[in-house]
Amino acid sequence: QVQLVESGGRLVQPGGSLRLSCVASGRAFSSYSMGWFRQAPGSEREFVEGISWMGQTRYYNSSMKGRFIASRDNDKNTFYLRMDDLTPEDTAVYYCGATRSPSISRSAIEYWGKGTLVTVSS
Numbered sequence: 001q002v003q004l005v006e007s008g009g010r011l012v013q014p015g016g017s018l019r020l021s022c023v024a025s026g027r028a029f030s031s032y033s034m035g036w037f038r039q040a041p042g043s044e045r046e047f048v049e050g051i052s053w054m055g056q057t058r059y060y061n062s063s064m065k066g067r068f069i070a071s072r073d074n075d076k077n078t079f080y081l082r083m084d085d086l087t088p089e090d091t092a093v094y095y096c097g098a099t100r101s102p103s104i105s106r107s108a109i110e111y112w113g114k115g116t117l118v119t120v121s122s
Contacts, residue, residue, distance in 0.1 A: 002026040002098050002111040009094060009116030016086050016120070022079040022096030022113055030054065030074040032111075035104040036081045038092035039115075045095065049081060050104035059104050086120045093117050 008020040022034070035050035049070035050059035058070060069082045079096055094116055097109035 002029070002032065004096050004098060004111055004113035006094065006096050006113045006116040009118045011119045011121065012086055013122050014087055014120055017082070017084045018086065018118060020081040020083070020094055020096075020116060020118070022081075024077045024079070024098065029077040029098075032098040032100055033102075033104050034070070034072060034079040035059070035097045035099070035109065036068075036070055036079075036094060037097060037106060037109075038090075038094045038118075040089075040092040043092075045106055047104070047106065048094070051079070052104075053100075083118075086118075088120045091118060091120050 003025045004022055006022045012018055033052045036048040037045050038048050039045040047061055049068050051070045051072050055072050067085045072079045096113045098111045099108045101108035
């Protein structure tokens with residue numbers, strides 16, 4: 001069992017930056033590939049960024065145009081998402097997920113956090 005707790009979401013102005021954190025507890029964090037997903041009101045949950053279990057491979061959503069970068073610190077059991085140049089369209093609840101699958105897809109995620117709300121507005 002893995003427990004995930006996201007933090008860092010808040011109200012930010014367009015063009016601003018945020019760093020989200022996801023702290024894991026339970027089974028060996030370094031055994032899991034991690035992904036960030038987001039869900040806007042009325043929309044499905046979509047993949048944002050992911051990183052393999054030892055951080056050797058990153059996966060990204062090309063529509064984010066390189067503004068988002070995932071990273072992890074296995075010594076701290078923490079997974080991060082750096083977000084730059086935010087727009088109102090980035091407003092969503094951001095979730096982290098853990099999987100032992102080679103695929104970091106929504107259907108492959110075994111454990112989810114409860115999410116953290118990011119609101120981009122002036």
